[in-house]
Amino acid sequence: MSVEVIFESMFGNTRTIAEAVAEGLREGLGSRGPEATVSLVDVSQAPADLPEDVMLLVLGGPTHAFSMSRPATREDALGQAHVHDAERASTGLREWIAQARPSADVTVITFDTRVKKAFVPGSAARSAARALAAEGFARAERGETFWVADSPGPLLDGEVERARAWGVQLAARA
Ligand SMILES: Cc1cc2nc3c(=O)[nH]c(=O)nc-3n(C[C@H](O)[C@H](O)[C@H](O)COP(=O)(O)O)c2cc1C
Numbered sequence: 383m384s385v386e387v388i389f390e391s392m393f394g395n396t397r398t399i400a401e402a403v404a405e406g407l408r409e410g411l412g413s414r415g416p417e418a419t420v421s422l423v424d425v426s427q428a429p430a431d432l433p434e435d436v437m438l439l440v441l442g443g444p445t446h447a448f449s450m451s452r453p454a455t456r457e458d459a460l461g462q463a464h465v466h467d468a469e470r471a472s473t474g475l476r477e478w479i480a481q482a483r484p485s486a487d488v489t490v491i492t493f494d495t496r497v498k499k500a501f502v503p504g505s506a507a508r509s510a511a512r513a514l515a516a517e518g519f520a521r522a523e524r525g526e527t528f529w530v531a532d533s534p535g536p537l538l539d540g541e542v543e544r545a546r547a548w549g550v551q552l553a554a555r556a
Pocket residue numbers: 390391392393394395396397443444445446447448449455456458459495496497498502503504530532533534535
């Protein structure tokens with residue numbers, strides 16, 4: 383049995399959260415023995431087919447323009463970060479979901495990062511859960527939002543610890 387954490391991150395905040403969730407999952411799965419593994423994969427490297435033994439997929443990315451990123455918003459972010467990476471610009475959560483082979487058996491839980499400001503609507507986690515369901519991932523649900531102070535960041539105090547604790551809880555779903 384394995385758990386896969388797939389993340390998209392332009393400035394590193396979502397990567398940090400994904401790493402903490404994966405650590406929490408490993409802690410939570412600790413008692414299940416060496417077959418229970420957790421992999422952490424950048425979405426630009428994630429294959430369309432999940433490995434057969436994946437029981438739980440945790441999928442997270444930054445909120446861009448009130449939703450999941452698009453090629454233009456990723457270009458914008460990478461430009462701000464002075465990074466030129468065609469692979470990361472071309473593939474985000476939206477593109478991965480559109481080409482992934484759907485599974486009705488795998489539980490998929492989404493998360494996102496976004497700016498903690500009043501009245502800023504939209505969540506990549508919500509959009510991703512909806513897109514997954516539309517593609518045939520019957521057991522997709524929206525998970526947590528983790529907050530950054532502003533664009534590009536930093537993460538608010540306590541968010542990494544909260545992500546780790548959430549990962550420990552998620553292990554029960556695998
Ligand atoms: C092009 C662009 C659009 C963004 N749009 C939103 C938005 O609609 N709502 C929001 O809360 N944050 C928005 N942000 C801020 C990102 O969500 C924030 O920078 C993100 O959490 C950083 O994650 P990362 O370091 O993993 O890339 C935007 C950032 C960029 C670069």
